Amino acid sequence: MFTGKSIIDVHSLTRDEIEYILTKAAEIKQALQEKKPNVYNLARNKELLAALLFYENSTRTKNSFEIAAKRLGLETVGFAGTEGTSVKKGESLKHTLDMFHAYGCDVVIMRHHLDGAAKYAADYLDIPVFNAGDGQHEHPTQTLLDLFTIKEHLGKLTGIDIGMGGDLKYGRTVHSLAIALAKFRNVRLHLYSHKLLAMPKSILTYLKEHKVKVTVHSSFEKMLKNVDVFYQTRIQKERMPDPEEFEKAKDACRFTLKHMELTKKKFGIMHPLPINKEYPSIEPDVDYHEKALYKTQAGNGVPTRLAEIALSLGLLGKDFKGKTHTETAPKQTFMRELKVKKQEKKTDQSLKPIRDEGTVIDHLQAGTAQKLMYLLKVEERGDIYRGGTVRRLSNRRRLKAMLMIESRTLTDDEMKVVAAISPKCRVNTIQKGDVVKKVELRMPEVIENVKYLKCKNSNCITRVEFQEHITPKFIRAGKKILRCHYCDHLQEGKDLL
Numbered sequence: 048m049f050t051g052k053s054i055i056d057v058h059s060l061t062r063d064e065i066e067y068i069l070t071k072a073a074e075i076k077q078a079l080q081e082k083k084p085n086v087y088n089l090a091r092n093k094e095l096l097a098a099l100l101f102y103e104n105s106t107r108t109k110n111s112f113e114i115a116a117k118r119l120g121l122e123t124v125g126f127a128g129t130e131g132t133s134v135k136k137g138e139s140l141k142h143t144l145d146m147f148h149a150y151g152c153d154v155v156i157m158r159h160h161l162d163g164a165a166k167y168a169a170d171y172l173d174i175p176v177f178n179a180g181d182g183q184h185e186h187p188t189q190t191l192l193d194l195f196t197i198k199e200h201l202g203k204l205t206g207i208d209i210g211m212g213g214d215l216k217y218g219r220t221v222h223s224l225a226i227a228l229a230k231f232r233n234v235r236l237h238l239y240s241h242k243l244l245a246m247p248k249s250i251l252t253y254l255k256e257h258k259v260k261v262t263v264h265s266s267f268e269k270m271l272k273n274v275d276v277f278y279q280t281r282i283q284k285e286r287m288p289d290p291e292e293f294e295k296a297k298d299a300c301r302f303t304l305k306h307m308e309l310t311k312k313k314f315g316i317m318h319p320l321p322i323n324k325e326y327p328s329i330e331p332d333v334d335y336h337e338k339a340l341y342k343t344q345a346g347n348g349v350p351t352r353l354a355e356i357a358l359s360l361g362l363l364g365k366d367f368k369g370k371t372h373t374e375t376a377p378k379q380t381f382m383r384e385l386k387v388k389k390q391e392k393k394t395d396q397s398l399k400p401i402r403d404e405g406t407v408i409d410h411l412q413a414g415t416a417q418k419l420m421y422l423l424k425v426e427e428r429g430d431i432y433r434g435g436t437v438r439r440l441s442n443r444r445r446l447k448a449m450l451m452i453e454s455r456t457l458t459d460d461e462m463k464v465v466a467a468i469s470p471k472c473r474v475n476t477i478q479k480g481d482v483v484k485k486v487e488l489r490m491p492e493v494i495e496n497v498k499y500l501k502c503k504n505s506n507c508i509t510r511v512e513f514q515e516h517i518t519p520k521f522i523r524a525g526k527k528i529l530r531c532h533y534c535d536h537l538q539e540g541k542d543l544l
């Protein structure tokens with residue numbers, strides 16, 4: 048069911064849902080062209096209100112969403128840029144959301160400069176939230192209009208060759224589009240960019256896991272000859288921490304009319320827009336070419352977004368019969384009890400064993416003992432401890448880290464921290480100098496409400512420097528890998544400090 052659904056990322060849309068949205072959008076596009084309001088003006092006289100909260104600049108997304116909401120029959124409120132709002136007085140995202148909720152808004156459409164902001168809003172509010180772009184993370188409603196345009200032009204979304212260029216590192220549109228295309232059969236992706244702006248490893252890993260054939264090209268021309276559609280993007284200067292990055296990459300991938308001569312007969316060039324007029328990623332004279340799809344593409348923002356709002360408000364979608372996305376509840380088990388062998392008190396020769404009560408954390412990943420001491424507040428509490436890197440008894444050439452804490456037993460929450468930082472380690476409970484319990488830990492499925500853990504993505508909304516007071520939350524994405532619940536950044540547990 049679509050009713051109440053937020054569109055935050057493309058991960059949480061199934062292929063069936065995407066195809067249904069595109070079908071409804073096609074019906075709405077035709078009705079808009081033929082001015083048949085009975086097909087699209089579905090919220091007339093329903094007194095529904097949309098909040099458009101645009102913390103970042105926008106021409107297309109903001110206006111197409113606003114037009115879509117109005118054509119559907121909603122009234123709109125909100126802001127375009129934070130100038131003139133109380134965000135300038137230091138108001139948090141949570142409090143701003145509270146206001147629009149208190150005013151009775153039925154839907155929130157939000158663009159924000161921080162990764163994960165829309166996910167936070169969707170978790171916090173009980174009304175549908177649309178991510179209109181969050182930092183360098185995702186732009187899912189752009190992806191839906193992109194898919195609509197590809198299908199309109201090529202007649203299909205399977206068995207196609209799609210090129211992507213420009214800024215594959217900071218460009219959120221290409222991240223969302225690549226993930227969405229992975230849901231369709233036999234899509235082959237061709238990437239070309241300056242090496243400083245290559246596609247993030249996390250997206251490449253995702254594509255590999257989903258068996259998408261990805262070719263990273265070193266020749267722009269060769270790539271163009273091979274693709275049905277080339278999706279060009281602007282170099283995202285405003286997101287680069289180092290201005291040198293822009294200087295080096297600004298001219299690396301500029302599409303000209305000369306390039307058009309290399310392309311297939313049914314080729315189309317797309318761009319989410321805007322194009323920077325000083326450093327155009329597509330030369331202005333390409334605009335008039337029949338294979339330039341980006342004006343039509345931008346126009347498709349209205350019918351696709353109208354369909355999305357209508358579906359989330361339950362005004363459409365009663366005949367949807369496909370597969371829906373469901374979040375599975377995480378399993379809470381992350382400890383496996385091991386059999387305690389007799390005479391197991393000799394933990395290692397180079398560290399003095401615990402003679403009375405305490406905990407020995409063994410088989411830690413190298414370099415994690417210090418981090419654990421900090422997270423378990425060992426020094427702050429005045430615990431007596433021994434920790435360090437030691438040789439394994441079984442193999443003297445191999446090293447491991449250990450931490451022994453006297454007179455202390457770890458709580459389940461503390462075990463979870465240990466498991467996240469060094470999965471596969473073992474925790475021994477010592478009584479009267481003997482090991483009485485031994486557990487092996489694995490990466491927990493969810494880690495939340497753990498102080499001091501932080502997402503490695505410096506643009507994540509949960510980072511303390513942004514003062515949004517949002518507690519980080521991580522989801523298991525592999526044996527050693529965690530995914531940030533908000534910004535989807537993949538990271539190893541040992542790096543969460």
Ligand code: CP
Nearest residue numbers: 105106107108319320
């Ligand atoms: N494509 C897109 O997001 O454009 P705007 O930044 O103008 O909204």
